[in-house]
Amino acid sequence: MTSSVAMLTRHDKARLIAPALSQLGWQLTELDSFDTDTLGSFAGEYPRFMTAQECAFRKAALAAELSGRDIGLGSEGSFSVGPFGIGTYNLELICCVNVAEGWAVTGRFYGPSLARQWQLKDAAALEQALADVEPGQHLLLQQGHYLKKALTVAQAHNLALLRLANGDVTLSYDLRAHLSPQRRLHIQQAADDLARRLQSYCPECSTPGFWPDKALPGLPCEACGVATNLTRHRRACCQHCGHTTITPVAARHASQQYCQECNP
Ligand SMILES: [Zn+2]
Ligand SMILES: [Zn+2]
The missing domain is CATH 3.30.1490 (Dna Ligase; domain 1)
Structure with a gap:
């Protein structure tokens, strides 16, 4: 089934995202009549008033509304200090909203950036x-x-x-997408992540975006068996019907270097 999906975009982002979505038979239509930079841009011309996630969702919902289509896409990138306060990290979000069926799925990339x-x-x-x-x-x-x-x-x-x-x-x-090769790569990776999530359906109600996002700690120490902070299970929860699955990770034990008892 071919779906036509709308996206508000400047800076050539649709071209980066379209290949990942073509796997789903989706065709991306760009709407360039709306200045997405008024929603806040990292060049700092407008102060931010939403989180990156809210911003991506808002753009996606607007794209669906303005185009009259069921599905809209919105993307949002941000840069911040990395984990442990080291380096600059890039977060790329691509939100897909289906206004007719009432669901939203967000693909993401988060990783180090060369930004200097x-x-x-x-x-x-x-x-x-x-x-x-x-x-x-x-x-x-x-x-x-x-x-x-x-x-x-x-x-x-x-x-x-x-x-x-x-x-x-x-x-x-x-760092605008059309001027930054590394950022373009990150947007493509976020689009691949979105495509994977969109093809993961709730086993109960078939709503897309059923994804084991939530990490639950407690992987036992290999030496003493005490629960560590490492992930033991991952939980997926359907946004539509609430169906939940909890799956163990592949690892059975944590190295004792992560154990509070063996390596305090
Ligand atoms: Zn231990
Ligand atoms: Zn469901």
């Missing part, structure tokens, strides 16, 4: 910074109120050299 920012004082620091930028990644250049976006590495190099004559320059990644 540099305060530059001279040409030597500039050369060093630019040597680390991966091919195709675009940059933002800031100096006081001056802001220039979407610069190639060569453009950023020339502009920064000019600007350094007036003082320090801040260079950072332009």
Whole structure:
């Protein structure tokens, strides 16, 4: 069965997401009449007033509403400090809402990002910074109120050299999807995750998105058998009928390095 699915998008995101959904026989239609950046953008032009999850859901519901289709998609990316306070992590969410059947499923990617920012004082620091930028990644250049976006590495190099004559320059990644190869890859991975979840159905009522999201701790220590904080079971719960399954993970025991008794 071929379904037509609508998505509000700028920055070429639909092209990244469409291949994963074609496995389901879904055809993605882009609506570009709506400026999704007014819902909050990480470039900071508008303050955020929703979580990334709410934002993706809202965009998906709007896409369905504005297109008059049953299914809408919404995507949202965000960047934050990684676990343990190290590095920058990218969260990509793609929410799929079926307004006729009343369900929503969200695919996700979460992982380290190459995103960087540099305060530059001279040409030597500039050369060093630019040597680390991966091919195709675009940059933002800031100096006081001056802001220039979407610069190639060569453009950023020339502009920064000019600007350094007036003082320090801040260079950072332009993380909009069409300007960041790594982010495009992460969006594709979130789309693959969404496709897998959409093909996982509740055994009771067949609603999609039946997925063992919830990790339950308690994997026993290999030496003393005491429950550790490692995952022992995973729980899936249907958003429509509430049907729940709890499945044990493949591992039978936790290494004693995770045990509070053996390795306090
Ligand atoms: Zn133990
Ligand atoms: Zn169900």
